[in-house]
Amino acid sequence: MAYHLRTPSIGYNQTCSDPSMVATMCTLLELQPGNKVLEIGTGCGYHAAVTAEVVGPEGTVYSVERIPQLAEFARGNLRRHFGEDHGKERVVVIHGDGSCGLPDKTLFDRIYFTAGVDPQxxxxQVFCKQLRSEGILLFPEAEGSLIIMYKNSVDAMEEYGRRGRVRFVPLMEGRAEL
Incomplete structure (x- = not known):
């Protein structure tokens, strides 16, 4: 069972990505210590915790979750992982609608989704405006490929890769109030 890769249910028709997918996504994001990262879809907080470990204490992960119970569940998991008194908050969990990102925050070095987008x-471009130059946007199609995009220095996004076939829960718009 320790080596069985699966996507366990975490309730509310949501799942937690298997460790190999989290590792793949972290690699494709080319995370660096000190990066400011935006995650769309917190779930249980596992992926955000891994990302925060990679960007280190000088980096920050902002994670948006639309389901309030999952946002609170993730906060508890992250407190247990990082400790109550870990200084600067490594992961900031926000209950909200992540389908448009966090346009009121400063620019991010990396943005990634843990839910599949509808390619149509x-x-x-909505996320391009929230990325620094040379930032990376990574998102899965609901049932398609992982798509990696790169922001060049003139505010344009360029697709520079697709990886494998993936299947993610679909990205839902709006802020849920359950």
Whole structure:
């Protein structure tokens, strides 16, 4: 069982990505110590915790979760992982609608999604405006590929890769109040 890769249910029709997918996504993001990262879809907080470990104490992960119970569940998990008194908050969990990112925050070095986007409706330019130059946007299609995009220095996004076939829960718009 220790080596069985699966996506366990965490309730509310949501799942936690298996460790190999989290590792793949962290690698594709080319995370660096000190990065400011935006995660869309907190779930239980596992992926955010791994990302925070990679960007180190000088980095910050902002994670947006639409389901309030999962946002609170993740906060508890992250407190247990990082401790109550870990100084600067390594992961900031926000209950909200992540489908448009966090336009009121300063620019991010990396943005990634843990829910699959509808390729017919997804507008990468919305997130381009929230990325620094040479930032990376990583998102899965609901049932398609992991798509890696790179922001060049003139505020344009360029796709520079697709990886494998993936299956993610779909990205939902709006802030849930359960």
């Amino acid at each position: 409706r997804f507008d990468a």
